[in-house]
Amino acid sequence: MKHPALWRSAIAGGLVLALEVLCRTGVINAFTMIPPSKMLVALANMMRHADWFWADARYTFQNVAAAIVLSIVPGFLIGLVIHALPRLRRVLNPVLLSYYSVPTFVFYPLLIVIFGIGQLSLTIMGAMFGVVAMISSTLTAIDRIPRVYGKVARVMRINRWRTALRITLPAATPHLFTGVKLAVAYSVIGVIAGEFILATAGLGRRLSLSFNEFDNATMYGLILLIFIVVAIINGVLQRWEARIYRRWYRA
Amino acid sequence: MTPDVHVTLKAVTRVYPAHSGHAAVQALGPIDFGLRRGEFVGVVGPSGCGKSTLLETVAGLAMPTTGTVTFEGAPVRHQVPDGVGVVFQEDATFPWLTVRDNVAFGLQRAGVDAAEITRRVDDAIAFMGLNAFRTAYPSQLSGGMRQRVCIARTLVLRPRLILLDEPFGALDQQTRLLMGEELLRLWRETGATVMLITHALDEAAMLSDRVAVMSSRPGRFISVLETHWPRERDSRIVSEPGFGLFTSRLWELIRDESRKALGIA
Numbered sequence A: 001m002k003h004p005a006l007w008r009s010a011i012a013g014g015l016v017l018a019l020e021v022l023c024r025t026g027v028i029n030a031f032t033m034i035p036p037s038k039m040l041v042a043l044a045n046m047m048r049h050a051d052w053f054w055a056d057a058r059y060t061f062q063n064v065a066a067a068i069v070l071s072i073v074p075g076f077l078i079g080l081v082i083h084a085l086p087r088l089r090r091v092l093n094p095v096l097l098s099y100y101s102v103p104t105f106v107f108y109p110l111l112i113v114i115f116g117i118g119q120l121s122l123t124i125m126g127a128m129f130g131v132v133a134m135i136s137s138t139l140t141a142i143d144r145i146p147r148v149y150g151k152v153a154r155v156m157r158i159n160r161w162r163t164a165l166r167i168t169l170p171a172a173t174p175h176l177f178t179g180v181k182l183a184v185a186y187s188v189i190g191v192i193a194g195e196f197i198l199a200t201a202g203l204g205r206r207l208s209l210s211f212n213e214f215d216n217a218t219m220y221g222l223i224l225l226i227f228i229v230v231a232i233i234n235g236v237l238q239r240w241e242a243r244i245y246r247r248w249y250r251a
Numbered sequence B: 001m002t003p004d005v006h007v008t009l010k011a012v013t014r015v016y017p018a019h020s021g022h023a024a025v026q027a028l029g030p031i032d033f034g035l036r037r038g039e040f041v042g043v044v045g046p047s048g049c050g051k052s053t054l055l056e057t058v059a060g061l062a063m064p065t066t067g068t069v070t071f072e073g074a075p076v077r078h079q080v081p082d083g084v085g086v087v088f089q090e091d092a093t094f095p096w097l098t099v100r101d102n103v104a105f106g107l108q109r110a111g112v113d114a115a116e117i118t119r120r121v122d123d124a125i126a127f128m129g130l131n132a133f134r135t136a137y138p139s140q141l142s143g144g145m146r147q148r149v150c151i152a153r154t155l156v157l158r159p160r161l162i163l164l165d166e167p168f169g170a171l172d173q174q175t176r177l178l179m180g181e182e183l184l185r186l187w188r189e190t191g192a193t194v195m196l197i198t199h200a201l202d203e204a205a206m207l208s209d210r211v212a213v214m215s216s217r218p219g220r221f222i223s224v225l226e227t228h229w230p231r232e233r234d235s236r237i238v239s240e241p242g243f244g245l246f247t248s249r250l251w252e253l254i255r256d257e258s259r260k261a262l263g264i265a
Helices: A004-024 A036-049 A053-084 A086-101 A104-115 A119-143 A147-155 A160-197 A203-212 A216-249 B051-059 B099-109 B114-127 B143-155 B173-190 B201-207 B235-239 B241-262
Strands: B005-016 B025-036 B040-044 B066-071 B084-087 B161-165 B193-197 B210-214 B221-226
Touching (some): A053 A086, A053 A160, A119 A160, A147 B084, A160 A203, A160 B099, A203 A216, B005 B051, B025 B051, B025 B221, B040 B051, B051 B066, B051 B161, B051 B193, B099 B114, B114 B143, B143 B173, B173 B201, B193 B201, B210 B241, B221 B241
Parallel strands (some): B040 B193, B040 B210, B084 B161, B161 B193
Antiparallel strands (some): B005 B066
């Protein structure tokens, strides 16, 4: 199929149009969902007129950004350490494999008890979701690095820290993108869901309030906003990943 | 130590210990050998005889189980000594760096100043005929050119001992011959001692002053033959009558060992 990006856009556009028609014709009732065009208008109105909007958006995206950083950086470093210690890896492997089968949210009340209701609990919640994806991705990425690079580092007598920074990290980069993309997605889920359950501010809390008040315009406007932001982050990562792959494997 | 001996191996063995129900495997030795300063030594042997293990042991990438390796009179232990360069069979170029940055990589690590890095890198790139590809990424180069980048990266560090582990193993015959010529030129101009591990008898015969023939596992030196080629030589030596005789002699020595290695002896 030629021009896959065009096809993708056409399919997405078609689905949005279909949803618009289904909502406008009453096949999907207005109590359940509003048409996408109204979601967009609701979002624009919120951005212009709602006095809470920018403060809540800043609150949420700060939490998400912190959770992403706390997923990716420690996730990569922990992955490096686990990879360097095969016995530790054998011990931890079952935990890493089954981590996402455990409902991590059961720890949210514990985080609130320890850190209180606020940004720290939400950030940690988001990071707890994302960090294991990053650890697993780092392990896979390092496994895929040609062993000869390690020998080259030893021949050049480069110490372990510098090898990690100058060889392991760049060599693993293309394979780390999976982890980074998952860490972003999980961090957003963790933070928004945490805010939804119990928080004093944030878009997740606004979602929860609008859901309880049957305020579909606000609720769908916020869902659209979150969707757009995540799609932009993923789009940027995707382009970056594609660029690296082109440079590395163009032959 | 005899003054002109650059590397000495004394009773070197390498045994892989038993694990997970598998018995211990003696991969190498015992080997006693001396590489003379500035000579080109080829090492040939059947598949799996421990050629690469030997190279890693000489380089300091692996420790001998028993025996000692000395380089310039000092024992080689746990780390690659200063002055030793290794070129591997696998593509070891870094795909995220340009040719220029690949070649400069080791120098930057060694804390050499920027002007000196530029000078050495320019020289090495020119020497290996990569001038037109300085800003290219490895993915834009052929396999032979990537191997030249790896050789240039070793060359800039000015090694006194160059170890090559089947560096042309993945290349076609014509490219191998031409790369062999480049290697001979490099050897002559740098004055380095070179040890080349190869499975290609003609390659070893063309390039080497001496060829060590290894037995099947555990790899030992069953013979070391002098080629008596002039120092100024190139790939045209393969058409000399003596070349065929020398290669035949190598094959005679290695044939039975290869049959043993394949389990058809």
